[in-house]
Amino acid sequence: MKRLLLAALLLSAPAIAGPSDDPSWPCIQRKQPHLSIGQLWPGPLPDDSAAELAQRSDIAALAQVLEQRRLSLPEAEAEIAAFAERASAEELTALFVAVFDRIDAYRSRIMSGVARYAEKQVTLSAQIEARRAELTRLSAAAEPDFDKLDAEEARLDWDVRIFTDRQSQLTYVCETPVILEQRAFALGRAIAAHLPATPIPAP
Amino acid sequence: MRLALLSFLLLAQPALANKVFVSNEKGNDITVLDSETLEVIATFPAGNRPRGITISPDGKELYVCASDDDTVRVFDTETYQETHTLPSGPDPELFVLHPSGNPLYIANEDDNLVTIVDVQTRRVLAEVPVGVEPEGMAISPDGAFVVNTSETTNMAHFIDTASSQIVANVLVDQRPRYAQFTADGKLLFVTAEIGGTVAVIDVATKEVVHKIGFQIPGVLPEAIQPVGLKITQDGSRVFVALGPANRVAVIDGTTFEVIDYLLVGQRVWQLAFTPDERLLFTTNGNSNDVSVIDVAAGKVIRSVPVGQQPWGIVVAPD
Numbered sequence A: 001m002k003r004l005l006l007a008a009l010l011l012s013a014p015a016i017a018g019p020s021d022d023p024s025w026p027c028i029q030r031k032q033p034h035l036s037i038g039q040l041w042p043g044p045l046p047d048d049s050a051a052e053l054a055q056r057s058d059i060a061a062l063a064q065v066l067e068q069r070r071l072s073l074p075e076a077e078a079e080i081a082a083f084a085e086r087a088s089a090e091e092l093t094a095l096f097v098a099v100f101d102r103i104d105a106y107r108s109r110i111m112s113g114v115a116r117y118a119e120k121q122v123t124l125s126a127q128i129e130a131r132r133a134e135l136t137r138l139s140a141a142a143e144p145d146f147d148k149l150d151a152e153e154a155r156l157d158w159d160v161r162i163f164t165d166r167q168s169q170l171t172y173v174c175e176t177p178v179i180l181e182q183r184a185f186a187l188g189r190a191i192a193a194h195l196p197a198t199p200i201p202a203p
Numbered sequence B: 001m002r003l004a005l006l007s008f009l010l011l012a013q014p015a016l017a018n019k020v021f022v023s024n025e026k027g028n029d030i031t032v033l034d035s036e037t038l039e040v041i042a043t044f045p046a047g048n049r050p051r052g053i054t055i056s057p058d059g060k061e062l063y064v065c066a067s068d069d070d071t072v073r074v075f076d077t078e079t080y081q082e083t084h085t086l087p088s089g090p091d092p093e094l095f096v097l098h099p100s101g102n103p104l105y106i107a108n109e110d111d112n113l114v115t116i117v118d119v120q121t122r123r124v125l126a127e128v129p130v131g132v133e134p135e136g137m138a139i140s141p142d143g144a145f146v147v148n149t150s151e152t153t154n155m156a157h158f159i160d161t162a163s164s165q166i167v168a169n170v171l172v173d174q175r176p177r178y179a180q181f182t183a184d185g186k187l188l189f190v191t192a193e194i195g196g197t198v199a200v201i202d203v204a205t206k207e208v209v210h211k212i213g214f215q216i217p218g219v220l221p222e223a224i225q226p227v228g229l230k231i232t233q234d235g236s237r238v239f240v241a242l243g244p245a246n247r248v249a250v251i252d253g254t255t256f257e258v259i260d261y262l263l264v265g266q267r268v269w270q271l272a273f274t275p276d277e278r279l280l281f282t283t284n285g286n287s288n289d290v291s292v293i294d295v296a297a298g299k300v301i302r303s304v305p306v307g308q309q310p311w312g313i314v315v316a317p318d
Helices: A002-011 A048-053 A057-067 A073-085 A089-140 A146-192 B002-011
Strands: B019-024 B029-034 B040-045 B050-055 B061-066 B071-076 B082-087 B092-097 B104-108 B113-118 B123-129 B134-139 B145-150 B155-160 B165-171 B176-181 B187-192 B197-202 B207-213 B229-231 B237-241 B247-252 B258-263 B268-273 B279-284 B289-294 B299-305 B310-315
Touching: A048 A089, A057 A073, A057 A089, A073 A089, A073 A146, A089 A146, B019 B050, B019 B279, B029 B050, B050 B092, B061 B092, B061 B310, B071 B092, B082 B113, B092 B134, B104 B134, B104 B145, B113 B134, B134 B187, B145 B176, B145 B187, B155 B176, B165 B207, B176 B229, B187 B229, B229 B268, B237 B268, B247 B268, B258 B299, B279 B310, B289 B310
Parallel strands: B050 B310, B134 B176, B268 B310
Antiparallel strands: B019 B029, B019 B310, B029 B040, B050 B061, B061 B071, B071 B082, B092 B104, B104 B113, B113 B123, B134 B145, B145 B155, B155 B165, B176 B187, B187 B197, B197 B207, B229 B237, B237 B247, B247 B258, B268 B279, B279 B289, B289 B299
């Protein structure tokens, strides 16, 4: 009885807004459309002057190099260290802003891509269902048209194959925004390490 | 930097070094750090998806929730060998050990139960039905109550340890993840991951007396997800891991005001003090490291790379 009461109490509780609320977001990771600077940068929030300085050609060029994932982290740290030798705290902050803007914009494009990927999967899954229904209908006919059946079955096989292939790539697809966030954080930490009285030394 | 290092060296008294055990959810292993040198001294396998981790009061047995193995694995803290397993029910995620060292209270996320296991006889003593997706577990210092939080039901369930019955349910904000009592047993803190708050519950009246909110300049509100929480013995400071905000909030334990937000590593999840409360360790699931906070200075002094997706953390007692 007590158990029943508890169950009733529990069932009446409000449902939560989980990651599954957005049907176009297929990843287990919670959807976070944008990174924010405060997640990555220990210092005070960069102001407009930092954003302006971030446009300077040498800083923008270095940010473009650092953003490339083919540049290993130790290599990126070496580039940052070389820049830091003659850079002021303002210039270091501007470099971070430039890196952040680039990675965040790229990450947002990737995330819209993930959403389109999910939409295509939904469409494909509906198509598979329709083909299955059609197959059932065709094979239930009094005199089944076997040519038509074979053709429909082949189309179904292809659809299922594409669907499963894409589904198995989903883990990787979903990892990409996370990998970009990791890179933005690592670069932020490496740049901040050269600030005077830094709170977070690089590992 | 050199100054920080120097002051750190000076602070490092010739006290006993403690082993720090970190469960790596994706790496399927445990990283062992030395609390004085902050170096990795060992890594050993721990089954599939190790998450919740705790240690016996004598420091000899390490308990690990191997979530995907549906069991609790027990390791010798000297040899790092698995000595035996404990029945846990399916998908154990977090658990809490009675202050006396027995029994162990385990949250089973999949079947909405708290399983109570005798760590000596290795038998299930009782199963308590709780809310949907039980997660956080806490025990009052006197051992009278175990509290379980249920992620979907958004409640803290008070379980009487003598009768194994639920005696009170306290509604908190969305997706409560972690709970801890103050050392005097008067207050219970519960973090709500989606709600973005920490509820302070008066244990005597079982009512929420305060709700702590978080605002970090330059961080979007949805990135602020309170998870792990630790309170100093004297109750003066409360530390809250804010998940993907990559920050740990430092809270005044009397006024409940947030004093600072320390940038640690990515997806900061669980926290653990050294026994002397000089250092606080954080597990950072996405940057695969542990940050070390100097508690008195309120500063992050080091980050130590560990395994893949560090999740839980426990420091061996003195």
